[in-house]
Amino acid sequence: MDAPKFVTHRGASILLLDYAGASAAQLAALLEEAEQIIRKQPPRSLLILTRMYGYEFASESTKLLLEHIDGNGPHARASAVVGMGHLAPVIPIANRMSGRDLEPFDDEVAALDWLASRGAAGGDDTNEPVRFVARDGCRILRIDFRGASGAELLSRVNVAAATIQSQQERSVLTLTLVNGIAYDKVVTAAIKEYVRANRPYVLAGAVVGLDYLRQIILPLNRLTGRNLRAFDDEGSAGAWLSAEWSRHGRN
Secondary structure, three states, X not given: OOOOEEEEEOOEEEEXXXXXXXXXXXXXXXXXXXXXXXXXXXXXXXXXXXXXXXXOOOHHHHXXXXXXXXXXXXXXXXXXXXXXXXXXXXXXXXXXXXXXXXXXXXXXXXXXXXXXXXHHHHOOOOOOOEEEEEEOOEEEEEEEOOOOOHHHHHHHXXXXXXHHOOOOOOOEEEEEEOXXXXXXXXXXXXXXXXXXHHOOOEEEEEEEOOHHHHHHHHHHHHHHOOOEEEEOOHHHXXXXXXXXXXXXXXX
């Protein structure tokens, strides 16, 4: 069994849940850990692969699993299950009853391929201001604050913070677009707290659109121990982030 984690397959970010062979106690702990990640994600944003090989469908643990599936439904775009065996025929019935996009597979690669295709076919998160994108084999959190002000900017800050803080420490690459942000005291205070709270989770951060403020990046790095860099365009920012991922041995 592995702890819940994100993997990248054919450019898609997929949440891998491994319940294979889990006892009731192990399953309860894994479900709780998975829910802490899932319920912080935007609605209909997740592609989920669940391993069920050798899982014992005892009454109590099955109840926990069904509650977990039902509660996480709003966050999932598509879900694939491998290792269901003889129970695979119940999946279409579950889809009709719950309105889910859930599919059983015998082969994990086929499941990953299907999820990647569902991500491409869904396509409805491409306008989301906070979303993961894939580049050069790594996963980058693209955060678009451009032109936002007031309540809308604060909303985006909160979504970005929740997403970042649901990940493992020193595992997140951020690409933040800040052109045309309208700052006031409330926004400035919120962003300061956002930067402080995200520090343990961010491996490297690229910022596009700082203009004359980009000169503060180096002093900020020295003061905070962060790994931030300013860029003029997304392409250069993404290239640097993928290079940092490799430099830290994360491939």
